[in-house]
Amino acid sequence: MGKAIEAIDLDIYYGSFLAVQGVNMTIRPKTVTALIGPSGCGKSTYLRSINRMHEVIPGARVEGSIELDGTDLYGAGVDPVGVRRQIGMVFQRPNPFPTMSIYDNVIAGQRLNNKRMRKDATDDLVERSLRGANLWNEVKDRLEKPGSGLSGGQQQRLCIARAIAVQPDVLLMDEPCSALDPISTLAIEDLINELKMDYTIVIVTHNMQQAARVSDYTGFFNIEGTGKPGKLVEMDETKKIFSQPTQKATEDYVSGRFG
Amino acid sequence: MSTDTSPGPAPAKAPAPPSTRPVVQPGDRIFAGSATGAGILILVVLAGVAAFLLIEAAPAFVAPAADIPGGNGIVAYIWPLVFGTLLAAVIALLIATPLAVCVALFITHFAPRRIAQPLGYLIDLLAAVPSIVYGLWGVAVLAPASVELMTWLQDYLGWIPLFAGPVSATGRTMLVVGVTLAVMILPIITAVSREVFLQTPKLHEEAALALGATRWEMIKMAVLPFGRSGIISGAMLGLGRALGETMAVAIILSVSGAVTFNLISSGNPSTIAANIALQFPESTGIEVNTLIASGLVLFLITLAVNSLARFIINRRREFSGAN
Ligand SMILES: Nc1ncnc2c1ncn2[C@@H]1O[C@H](COP(=O)(O)OP(=O)(O)OP(=O)(O)O)[C@@H](O)[C@H]1O
Numbered sequence: 272m273g274k275a276i277e278a279i280d281l282d283i284y285y286g287s288f289l290a291v292q293g294v295n296m297t298i299r300p301k302t303v304t305a306l307i308g309p310s311g312c313g314k315s316t317y318l319r320s321i322n323r324m325h326e327v328i329p330g331a332r333v334e335g336s337i338e339l340d341g342t343d344l345y346g347a348g349v350d351p352v353g354v355r356r357q358i359g360m361v362f363q364r365p366n367p368f369p370t371m372s373i374y375d376n377v378i379a380g381q382r383l384n385n386k387r388m389r390k391d392a393t394d395d396l397v398e399r400s401l402r403g404a405n406l407w408n409e410v411k412d413r414l415e416k417p418g419s420g421l422s423g424g425q426q427q428r429l430c431i432a433r434a435i436a437v438q439p440d441v442l443l444m445d446e447p448c449s450a451l452d453p454i455s456t457l458a459i460e461d462l463i464n465e466l467k468m469d470y471t472i473v474i475v476t477h478n479m480q481q482a483a484r485v486s487d488y489t490g491f492f493n494i495e496g497t498g499k500p501g502k503l504v505e506m507d508e509t510k511k512i513f514s515q516p517t518q519k520a521t522e523d524y525v526s527g528r529f530g
Numbered sequence: 531m532s533t534d535t536s537p538g539p540a541p542a543k544a545p546a547p548p549s550t551r552p553v554v555q556p557g558d559r560i561f562a563g564s565a566t567g568a569g570i571l572i573l574v575v576l577a578g579v580a581a582f583l584l585i586e587a588a589p590a591f592v593a594p595a596a597d598i599p600g601g602n603g604i605v606a607y608i609w610p611l612v613f614g615t616l617l618a619a620v621i622a623l624l625i626a627t628p629l630a631v632c633v634a635l636f637i638t639h640f641a642p643r644r645i646a647q648p649l650g651y652l653i654d655l656l657a658a659v660p661s662i663v664y665g666l667w668g669v670a671v672l673a674p675a676s677v678e679l680m681t682w683l684q685d686y687l688g689w690i691p692l693f694a695g696p697v698s699a700t701g702r703t704m705l706v707v708g709v710t711l712a713v714m715i716l717p718i719i720t721a722v723s724r725e726v727f728l729q730t731p732k733l734h735e736e737a738a739l740a741l742g743a744t745r746w747e748m749i750k751m752a753v754l755p756f757g758r759s760g761i762i763s764g765a766m767l768g769l770g771r772a773l774g775e776t777m778a779v780a781i782i783l784s785v786s787g788a789v790t791f792n793l794i795s796s797g798n799p800s801t802i803a804a805n806i807a808l809q810f811p812e813s814t815g816i817e818v819n820t821l822i823a824s825g826l827v828l829f830l831i832t833l834a835v836n837s838l839a840r841f842i843i844n845r846r847r848e849f850s851g852a853n
């Protein structure tokens with residue numbers, strides 16, 4: 272668990288529109304990397320290309336390569352389904368399956384792997400994952416209730432539990448707290464701090480303080496103008512980015528002087 | 531979403547008028563009135579139909595058994611018809627529903643857009659074809675063409691009572707009726723299913739894919755559970771059409787009145803609707819009452835089927851994703 276990611280000369284397209292250009296980025300194992308940048312600069316697009324969710328959109332494609340511990344995720348003969356099992360994802364809006372109970376939501380990924388598990392083994396997995404997502408105490412008495420009946424913050428933690436239940440190598444999070452209140456946000460930030468013991472985490476956020484609080488490394492994306500591709504401006508240790516960035520654009524952005 | 535709860539100074543406003551009655555816009559009142567009116571009208575019409583059926587059917591229920599056509603009483607007369615009606619409709623539903631779901635899934639999730647759209651229009655078009663056309667197709671094309679297949683079924687699957695034979699030489703059998711009805715109700719079930727499948731939230735489809743679901747697994751996880759109540763509604767619409775289908779059955783089926791599960795022989799029970807259509811012109815007196823009594827039974831069957839579907843849909847309402 273916890274593998275390194277390396278993006279090499281990555282160009283990401285929507286049809287003929289080049290959304291993100293020339294990303295070279297190294298993400299160390301078992302660290303938290305924050306991606307920041309103005310709206311529309313391609314953070315989500317880049318994040319989704321890491322677990323090959325980008326190509327789900329009709330016409331969307333990627334050039335260049337992303338390596339997970341040295342193996343090219345976009346190499347010939349690599350099954351995107353397998354990639355997504357290794358690289359979990361948490362979305363901006365909580366999206367538990369509304370037709371499943373809390374319990375079934377957590378083991379949804381495990382069911383996919385077609386492993387027949389004994390009841391006590393799945394019980395165990397559910398408890399472990401929910402504890403890992405700091406949700407166990409709140410839901411342990413209503414595991415059979417629908418996941419959509421939880422509060423937004425609880426739903427988001429349920430989604431995190433669902434993502435870590437399959438024990439991925441990497442966890443991608445796209446603005447996981449943007450729909451949450453400050454208390455739930457703190458709960459999830461604490462959780463991220465715990466999860467990085469086991470997982471490589473990449474998180475997109477618009478919240479500078481959050482990036483500063485949770486991440487070890489920060490990458491700043493920027494865009495020169497509408498219709499132009501987004502680019503990775505610089506990436507470094509978080510405290511470096513926030514104290515003495517090498518690029519003027521980064522400094523303007525993190526100090527709030529952007530746009 | 532963004533409700534402002536900041537305890538800022540309250541906006542300066544004139545004190546509310548001391549009126550106890552809430553203000554209602556005239557537009558709202560008109561709309562509420564006409565909606566209520568329409569609702570009541572439907573109930574009144576339904577009650578009227580039920581009353582007509584009850585009153586006209588009553589003589590048949592009290593008449594001596596010998597007076598009822600067939601001479602064995604009302605139950606003996608109606609039971610084979612009920613059986614035939616349900617049998618034909620169930621066959622149609624069993625064939626059409628899975629097929630319709632597959633076609634709808636193909637249109638919404640597998641076909642390239644270039645093919646999906648014309649296919650969608652085509653399905654809608656098929657739903658509008660009058661049933662007599664399907665009936666003609668059934669009797670002129672499907673029935674003769676199916677004799678060979680039914681012979682095969684008898685030869686190899688004859689141990690299943692459904693295919694015991696002997697095969698009808700004309701092919702005008704219950705199986706052909708079932709298949710024709712299936713073709714007839716396929717478009718409506720497909721159209722309804724397609725609509726709900728299209729409405730599956732992208733969010734949930736992506737959740738499944740991001741967990742490492744293949745496309746088919748994603749469909750099983752996100753699309754089908756979400757579309758479940760829609761599929762059931764579509765199937766019920768189809769079932770309603772199959773139960774009440776008259777002309778197609780009347781011109782295809784060769785009837786003996788036998789109550790049998792044997793689908794490929796020439797001795798079949800008729801259906802309520804087809805029987806009414808065939809018998810009504812030559813009926814008088816108590817015979818008419820008997821036919822109306824069978825119509826009442828059809829009415830009740832439809833009611834029961836719809837209630838059952840409602841019940842199935844509501845049972846898992848919590849999990850419907852509507853909240
Ligand atoms: N499905 C899509 N089809 C076509 N273009 C898209 C699609 N999704 C995003 N884009 C475009 O790609 C670019 C990058 O979008 P992206 O969503 O990655 O930005 P972002 O950095 O995540 O922004 P935000 O901070 O607002 O979430 C934008 O110009 C956007 O318009």
Ligand SMILES: [Mg+2]
Binds near residue numbers: 316
């Ligand atoms: Mg985004």
